[in-house]
Amino acid sequence: MTGSFDRSVQAETSGRVVNIALEDQFRTRRETGQFLGDVVVLVFAERKGAEAAHELGQRLHLHFHPTAATATDAEWTKQPVTGLPGWPAEVRVPNVHAIPVACLDEVPKAMHPVVRARIRKESPHLPVWLDFGDTMGQQFGLVKGVPSVAIIDTRGRVYGVQVGPFDDRTVEQLAATIDQVRLAARPQIITAAATAPITR
Numbered sequence: 001m002t003g004s005f006d007r008s009v010q011a012e013t014s015g016r017v018v019n020i021a022l023e024d025q026f027r028t029r030r031e032t033g034q035f036l037g038d039v040v041v042l043v044f045a046e047r048k049g050a051e052a053a054h055e056l057g058q059r060l061h062l063h064f065h066p067t068a069a070t071a072t073d074a075e076w077t078k079q080p081v082t083g084l085p086g087w088p089a090e091v092r093v094p095n096v097h098a099i100p101v102a103c104l105d106e107v108p109k110a111m112h113p114v115v116r117a118r119i120r121k122e123s124p125h126l127p128v129w130l131d132f133g134d135t136m137g138q139q140f141g142l143v144k145g146v147p148s149v150a151i152i153d154t155r156g157r158v159y160g161v162q163v164g165p166f167d168d169r170t171v172e173q174l175a176a177t178i179d180q181v182r183l184a185a186r187p188q189i190i191t192a193a194a195t196a197p198i199t200r
Contacts, residue, residue: 017156022101024127024133030099032152038094039181040151040152042129044101044136046144047141049164053100053147058167073125084183094154094160094182100126103142105134151178154185 019033020042032040041060045053062068065079081095107115112132119128136142140150146164153159159181162174 064096
């Protein structure tokens with residue numbers, strides 16, 4: 001469903017938590033479940049959409065972590081996230097993790113080490129999750145030639161999937177949607193009046 005979120009994915013996963021587990025180019029196991037409390041944005045594509053997916057992931061990261069624009073490569077992922085209007089000062093603001101996922105199920109197993117080595121050279125600091133087994137396609141669907149985005153909310157549930165291409169307008173809409181998902185995790189503020197004891 002190009003340009004908008006596919007609610008069929010949300011309906012299929014409603015009520016259950018997903019945990020996407022893959023290895024990165026360093027053979028480190030990565031799981032979306034490790035980011036509970038934050039919003040996970042999986043930016044994924046096969047080979048022909050890889051460049052566009054890379055650019056989209058960078059734009060999203062810079063939108064939510066603007067200080068990354070002047071950070072070193074090693075500090076890129078460690079920058080503070082933007083705040084949210086009306087968010088309680090004493091409560092941690094949900095972070096946004098824009099995670100690049102390379103969909104490589106067509107790559108023969110014998111070539112996996114070569115692919116990992118190439119990506120380590122191209123991305124020595126930023127982990128890139130490598131999908132050699134079509135996990136993303138099975139979970140969310142995969143459209144060739146364009147990037148796709150899957151948003152997982154702060155409770156580990158799939159919010160929805162959006163398929164590219166992404167222009168300036170759709171990127172802005174995507175960022176606004178991510179903020180809506182963040183705001184949905186805002187704790188309920190219980191006032192003194194609401195908790196006043198009942199007089200018998």
